[in-house]
Amino acid sequence: MPRISAATIGEHRAQTRDRILAAVSRLTRSQGIDEISMTDVAAEAGITRTALYNYFPDKAALLLAFTERVTGYFIESYERELAAGASPAERLRVFIRLQLDGLLAHPHPGAADLSAALGPDAYQRLADHVAPMQDILVGIIESGTASGHFRTGPPRQTARMILALIGAERLPLLSGEVTVAQAEETISGFVLRALAAT
Template sequence: MPRIAAENVAEHRRLVRERIYAAFAELMAEGSYDAITMSRLAQRADIGRTAIYHHFKDRDAVMVAFATHETAAYVASLRAQLAASDQPAERLRIYVRNHLARGEKFHMGFGPQVYGALPEESRREIREHVVAVEQVLAEILEQGADQGVFVVTDIDATLALVHSALGTRHLPAERIEEFVLRGVGVSVG
């Protein structure tokens, strides 16, 4: 029986999963999703080739679990930062700055090539993570509209347009932030 590297089995499993997530992120940064195999993941995570299957059934399951893990950390960090203010315009600034600063790491290039290669069930699970992040922005927009700080008549359309603006990474962050704030009617001066 293999030894566990923690005080209990649950902690051991958490630590092994953390190593697998780190290995997955490294391999994604080095190449394409297609190049990642369970064997390569196990080797990079420094666990046995068969041991990885005690944690994940396949590469797609790793992808979904990784996305779940990253989204939970991202949303928790974002909500902690947003708790510093109750002003909708400042909360939107925090959201935009956070998204631009952490967005590249958070999204890791999980574009249409990777997303499209996943089975339907995995795509639905990944979409749930996007919705979790969108919900934070929707709450900010609703708060600002309710308080008369934002001019927003359609939350869903505004949410989509804000996220489109946040996807333009080749522009300076300050210009994107100003554009988003002006787009919801905040006077930026």
């Protein structure tokens, strides 16, 4: 097991937690979240399974922490890549592209499969963790509607439809049937036409 040099126990624990979540990220690229076991994660992180359970009591807790981290990365990337004064349509395109990038970087099963794997309680907590991303999309739709760029129905319902379109590209992306750029152009074009973007 590789040694971790840290000035304090707290730093050591933080480094180990980072290694565990980095291991999950690497494993999702080859196995998918639903197939990953705690044993797989411990081996990939270079720690014992017992040590892993000291950080995460079960797979649901591990996936919740991983999802929270991925959500944080998404929000940071969105804020960093968005140009000052971007129009609602430009903001929507950036959102869709980053969502597609995330699907490719961190493959995961569809919502129904994930719900079955985690159980309804853990799945609801997982949904709560990704709510900030959904709130960004709702905000884009609301601002576009208020400025007259979009004509749409209820923003949250519209956001759910857009997220469903993004999710529909998961398997084509993972199989290499389409690239992120192609998927982004298809989804953005369709959505902006549906929103009657000016």
